[in-house]
Amino acid sequence: MPPVITVNHLSKYYQDIKAVDDISFTVNKGDVYGFLGQNGAGKSTTIRMLLTLIQPTAGTIEIFGMDIRKHREEILRQVGAVIERPDLYKYLSALENLRLFAKLSGLKLSDTQLMLQLERVDLHQRAHSKVHTFSQGMKQRLGIAVALVHDPQLVILDEPTNGLDPQGIADIRQLIVELSREHGKTVLVSSHLLNEIELTATRMIIINKGKKMAEGALKEMFDPSKMLIELRVANPDHTLQQLQQSVWKSLLVQQEANLFTIRMNETDIPRLIADLVSMGVAINSLQPRHSLEAYFLSLTTSNQHVDHPAN
Numbered sequence: 001m002p003p004v005i006t007v008n009h010l011s012k013y014y015q016d017i018k019a020v021d022d023i024s025f026t027v028n029k030g031d032v033y034g035f036l037g038q039n040g041a042g043k044s045t046t047i048r049m050l051l052t053l054i055q056p057t058a059g060t061i062e063i064f065g066m067d068i069r070k071h072r073e074e075i076l077r078q079v080g081a082v083i084e085r086p087d088l089y090k091y092l093s094a095l096e097n098l099r100l101f102a103k104l105s106g107l108k109l110s111d112t113q114l115m116l117q118l119e120r121v122d123l124h125q126r127a128h129s130k131v132h133t134f135s136q137g138m139k140q141r142l143g144i145a146v147a148l149v150h151d152p153q154l155v156i157l158d159e160p161t162n163g164l165d166p167q168g169i170a171d172i173r174q175l176i177v178e179l180s181r182e183h184g185k186t187v188l189v190s191s192h193l194l195n196e197i198e199l200t201a202t203r204m205i206i207i208n209k210g211k212k213m214a215e216g217a218l219k220e221m222f223d224p225s226k227m228l229i230e231l232r233v234a235n236p237d238h239t240l241q242q243l244q245q246s247v248w249k250s251l252l253v254q255q256e257a258n259l260f261t262i263r264m265n266e267t268d269i270p271r272l273i274a275d276l277v278s279m280g281v282a283i284n285s286l287q288p289r290h291s292l293e294a295y296f297l298s299l300t301t302s303n304q305h306v307d308h309p310a311n
């Protein structure tokens with residue numbers, strides 16, 4: 001069986017801006033594939049090319065093993081997407097919206113079938129409420145129900161949690177997992193937040209300034225020896241002086257006021273704490289920094305282990 005998506009050497013240039021610069025990746029059936037990048041990385045541009053909304057400058061895209069230039073309509077019949085905010089009729093109810101979009105897609109679905117679709121996004125109890133009474137998270141879930149109305153095999157969601165509160169984010173996360181595990185959908189979801197993707201994605205790609213930085217499963221990509229630790233202290237001057245005279249000196253990545261960032265292996269944390277205490281460092285907190293920014297920082301700083309002196 002061919003991969004669901006195969007992208008080869010894809011590029012999109014806007015004059016001198018390389019929005020997408022020679023990226024290749026594959027998404028397999030059943031994957032929740034995370035598409036990660038900071039703002040302006042090229043996520044939306046790639047998604048727009050996958051949906052044939054814009055033309056690539058170079059490269060090829062195959063979906064379900066077919067070239068999107070040659071089999072556009074056949075492919076798009078099996079794709080559901082939510083990009084930007086979903087376009088909904090706010091003075092119609094959830095059920096009326098879904099009924100209308102089903103009709104526009106040429107589908108004849110009964111209200112019972114439509115209610116099942118609303119149940120999938122946990123909106124069945126609000127089926128008859130007008131959309132203008134919905135929270136942003138509920139509108140986003142209804143947008144996903146609209147994208148799923150024709151029961152596509154591939155679901156593409158561009159930053160689906162943008163602007164949502166923590167409960168709304170958790171609901172979308174759960175919905176993504178259910179789509180994949182219970183309904184067998186393949187999902188491509190973009191985000192600029194690593195912690196957003198790491199909880200749902202089976203595989204992911206990280207792009208930066210249009211270029212692919214890494215691709216794979218989370219545990220393959222995050223080397224624990226390159227972990228960044230954030231240390232907050234009450235006595236930063238003393239801490240800096242002590243760290244500079246210690247074996248930890250070479251691992252200090254940056255200091256901003258009372259916040260120190262140290263790149264190290266997770267297994268060295270107990271030793272670091274013991275050393276800090278013996279150096280008279282007043283520790284306020286110590287925690288791993290797990291973010292895209294930290295990942296980029298860890299890629300661009302060299303990898304060193306602590307050679308701790310024997311006790």
Ligand SMILES: Nc1ncnc2c1ncn2[C@@H]1O[C@H](COP(=O)(O)OP(=O)(O)OP(=O)(O)O)[C@@H](O)[C@H]1O
Nearest residue numbers: 014017018019037038039040041042043044045046
């Ligand atoms: N129509 C356009 N004309 C010119 N430049 C564009 C156009 N669309 C995107 N870009 C540029 O391409 C780059 C990638 O943009 P893109 O929207 O794909 O990023 P993104 O990763 O989706 O980020 P965001 O989350 O901020 O939308 C940016 O530098 C952006 O300014």
